[in-house]
Amino acid sequence: MQVESFQYDNKTVRNFAIATIIWGVVGMTVGLWIALQLVFPTVLNLQPYFNFGRLRPLHTNAVIFAFVGNGIFMGVYYSLQRLLKTRMFNDTLSKIHFWGWQLIIVAAAITLPLGITTSKEYAELEWPIDIAITIIWVIFGFNMFATIIKRRERHLYVAVWFYIATFVTVAVLHLVNSFELPISLFKSYSWYAGVQDALVQWWYGHNAVAFFLTTPYLGLMYYFMPKAANRPVFSYKLSIIHFWALIFLYIWAGPHHLLYTALPNWAQSIGIVFSFMLIFPSWGGMINGLLTLRGAWDKVREDVILKFMVVAVTAYGMSTFEGPMLSLKSINAVAHFTDWIIAHVHIGGLGWNGMLTFGILYWLIPRIYKTELYSKKLANIHFWLATLGILFYAIPMYWAAFQQASMWKQFTESGQLKYQFLETVTYMRPFYAMRSLGGVLYLSGAIIAMVNIFKTIGQGTLVANEDAQAPALEKAYTKHTGEHWHRWIERRPTPFLILSLVVILIGGIVEIVPTFLVKSNIPTIASVKPYTPLELQGRDIYVREGCYTCHSQMIRPFRSETERYGEYSKAGEFVYDHPFQWGSKRTGPDLAREGAGNLKKSNAWHFNHMDEPSAISTGSVMPSYSFLIDHELDTATTPLKINAMITLGVPYDKGFAQIANQDLMVQAKLLTADLKKDGIEVGPNKEIVALIAYLQRLGTDISKK
Amino acid sequence: MSVIVLLIAVSVLVAGGFLVAFLWSVKSGQMDDDYTPSIRMLFDDEIKDVKKSPTKNNN
Numbered sequence A: 001m002q003v004e005s006f007q008y009d010n011k012t013v014r015n016f017a018i019a020t021i022i023w024g025v026v027g028m029t030v031g032l033w034i035a036l037q038l039v040f041p042t043v044l045n046l047q048p049y050f051n052f053g054r055l056r057p058l059h060t061n062a063v064i065f066a067f068v069g070n071g072i073f074m075g076v077y078y079s080l081q082r083l084l085k086t087r088m089f090n091d092t093l094s095k096i097h098f099w100g101w102q103l104i105i106v107a108a109a110i111t112l113p114l115g116i117t118t119s120k121e122y123a124e125l126e127w128p129i130d131i132a133i134t135i136i137w138v139i140f141g142f143n144m145f146a147t148i149i150k151r152r153e154r155h156l157y158v159a160v161w162f163y164i165a166t167f168v169t170v171a172v173l174h175l176v177n178s179f180e181l182p183i184s185l186f187k188s189y190s191w192y193a194g195v196q197d198a199l200v201q202w203w204y205g206h207n208a209v210a211f212f213l214t215t216p217y218l219g220l221m222y223y224f225m226p227k228a229a230n231r232p233v234f235s236y237k238l239s240i241i242h243f244w245a246l247i248f249l250y251i252w253a254g255p256h257h258l259l260y261t262a263l264p265n266w267a268q269s270i271g272i273v274f275s276f277m278l279i280f281p282s283w284g285g286m287i288n289g290l291l292t293l294r295g296a297w298d299k300v301r302e303d304v305i306l307k308f309m310v311v312a313v314t315a316y317g318m319s320t321f322e323g324p325m326l327s328l329k330s331i332n333a334v335a336h337f338t339d340w341i342i343a344h345v346h347i348g349g350l351g352w353n354g355m356l357t358f359g360i361l362y363w364l365i366p367r368i369y370k371t372e373l374y375s376k377k378l379a380n381i382h383f384w385l386a387t388l389g390i391l392f393y394a395i396p397m398y399w400a401a402f403q404q405a406s407m408w409k410q411f412t413e414s415g416q417l418k419y420q421f422l423e424t425v426t427y428m429r430p431f432y433a434m435r436s437l438g439g440v441l442y443l444s445g446a447i448i449a450m451v452n453i454f455k456t457i458g459q460g461t462l463v464a465n466e467d468a469q470a471p472a473l474e475k476a477y478t479k480h481t482g483e484h485w486h487r488w489i490e491r492r493p494t495p496f497l498i499l500s501l502v503v504i505l506i507g508g509i510v511e512i513v514p515t516f517l518v519k520s521n522i523p524t525i526a527s528v529k530p531y532t533p534l535e536l537q538g539r540d541i542y543v544r545e546g547c548y549t550c551h552s553q554m555i556r557p558f559r560s561e562t563e564r565y566g567e568y569s570k571a572g573e574f575v576y577d578h579p580f581q582w583g584s585k586r587t588g589p590d591l592a593r594e595g596a597g598n599l600k601k602s603n604a605w606h607f608n609h610m611d612e613p614s615a616i617s618t619g620s621v622m623p624s625y626s627f628l629i630d631h632e633l634d635t636a637t638t639p640l641k642i643n644a645m646i647t648l649g650v651p652y653d654k655g656f657a658q659i660a661n662q663d664l665m666v667q668a669k670l671l672t673a674d675l676k677k678d679g680i681e682v683g684p685n686k687e688i689v690a691l692i693a694y695l696q697r698l699g700t701d702i703s704k705k
Numbered sequence B: 001m002s003v004i005v006l007l008i009a010v011s012v013l014v015a016g017g018f019l020v021a022f023l024w025s026v027k028s029g030q031m032d033d034d035y036t037p038s039i040r041m042l043f044d045d046e047i048k049d050v051k052k053s054p055t056k057n058n059n
Helices: A011-037 A052-084 A091-111 A127-149 A158-177 A194-229 A236-250 A254-258 A265-277 A279-291 A297-302 A304-326 A329-335 A339-368 A376-409 A421-459 A485-490 A493-520 A533-544 A559-565 A603-611 A635-647 A656-677 A687-697 B003-027 B036-043
Strands: A003-009 A180-184 A187-190 A465-471
Touching (some): A052 A127, A052 A194, A091 A127, A180 A635, A194 A304, A194 A339, A194 B003, A194 B036, A236 A265, A236 A279, A265 A304, A304 A329, A304 A339, A376 A421, A533 A635, A533 A687
Antiparallel strands (some): A180 A187
16 A cells, blocks of 8 residues: 655644634633623723623633634644544635634624624624634535545544534534624624524524534544543543434533523423433543543643643533533522523533643644643643632632522512512622632633743744655545446435435525514514614614623513512513523523513613612622713614514514604603603713613513503 | 424434434444544654654554
């Protein structure tokens, strides 16, 4: 067999590695900042661009897509070439992939503080960036598959399977969830409404965790852990079972994010069953990773890279134990909307993704620079800072969450709610402070890592093109040489028919579903009416400011919630909500019935509260939104928005778009006149007026008879 | 709730795609050897300096 010589591309790997560490530090810094905002709300919220609601999506997007994203590509470009014994298919594609991805990150970093957001968690980026993501992702996939095709190693190592699953599934998730109707360059409405939008979003949201934060990193684990330990994975058979079981189960687990919500019960149950089953492949994978070190634990004592990896895999095991547990209804009833979930995702993020990324960086950078790591001591310090950081982060958050949940649910002997919501907020403050300390530790570790890695880079020289040799792939394997692949199918009419059907189905789904969706948006509750133009504009401000990052709009059917917030939420109430605003976290109280029943406040209260929340509610951690008093509402968009809503099936009268602004002004003037009674002078054309109108509308529909 | 039709259809398509990939991998012998690949991946790197042919086991 002819041995062929070729070269591995290390430059792209290096680029992604540097991007990983830089964006990692940036993303974690934003995380620390927003953590501290909850401790020092008045000092650290710099409105409007750097308020919590705008920065929190920046943090999540930065650590997921910039830090972990670049980490994935770094690891994939390194390991794929070596596993397949070939250079990446095309250097230009690699380069476009790298720079395209960085541009997307920069675009995110600019647009999110500007309030340009779809408000769908981890999919906040607006439609032009969504399109850019699609293009770059396809380039990555093409480059990867073309590399797989020209491989010199017949067998696809299990890591490659994980990469393939990542590419395919993320592509599908992104496309389905980003179905939106643009009304301008920077604003679009989700095609789905209310409960449907929520289901699509969390089908996406959960699978983003599964196929962006988990499967690619499992691929990396199966490559870099054996490499770092220089011993084969404990059981290759188990890794194969791990892979297939995991990908077949993961995609159905999404509804566990919507337990006890207005989502139909049967859909919730599917989510629970699959989420629970996930513990088996996940733990199989964890055990496989840890047992790879069987008989080599003495190495772990000395080798800092292995230490990072052991903590990473342990954190994977903890998160994937916690995940199925949190999916059980009885546990979810306590944990949902609390900081428990924040602790849970940080065990995954800081522990699994973070520690594995740093382990890989420390292993890979010296190799492609043909040098030693600059300082093992610094890496050890980093390891302890990071490990302690995770503990200091998670333990206060778990503790806080138990307290938070119990305080929300506690009744006095006479059957009254024992605590005001605000009391639970002020109770959380020391825990938020301790959590920030964990963040400081973890971040300082990451900065030390950055220094260490740049010093390592400085003392070595990059082997941009690494020489390698491997025998060519034997061609004998293909059975029908000279035949086109579709000959096979042509000889088999039945499978051909089925395949054609599948192809047609895809087309059909894409075409039929939108209209289908619009029709199903007909309300089942007659008193639920579309938003007025002013309320719609106000709602878009609510979306822009990221209010959903702290306020839910979903009252679950528990007495502790119905007592506090009013009648539990019904699916029919959300039929005009493009996008839905159920939220996933209650740093502040639920707002689903903010304008109704006992919760109803005066317009003046809302005005003063937006101006300076802590002046109205002492101890509130909400940022000031006083800029809304000065900002003028952009009413030029009103007709566009109404028309877009009509396209999406919201039953406004024909021609309403033309008179929408008149309607808006009438309502705005009524509202400002009411404010004037309380001595507040504000123009009807200000954003605050629209936002108050929206808040006053919340939950009022079903109390109308 | 009609969107669940879309989600199930898409999920089934993805799962179906994986099923095809799984059947292909089994039929084409990807899973026949469940030991060597784990060893082989350890041996493919350090061929740079010395003129040593890669330790490529046949399977």
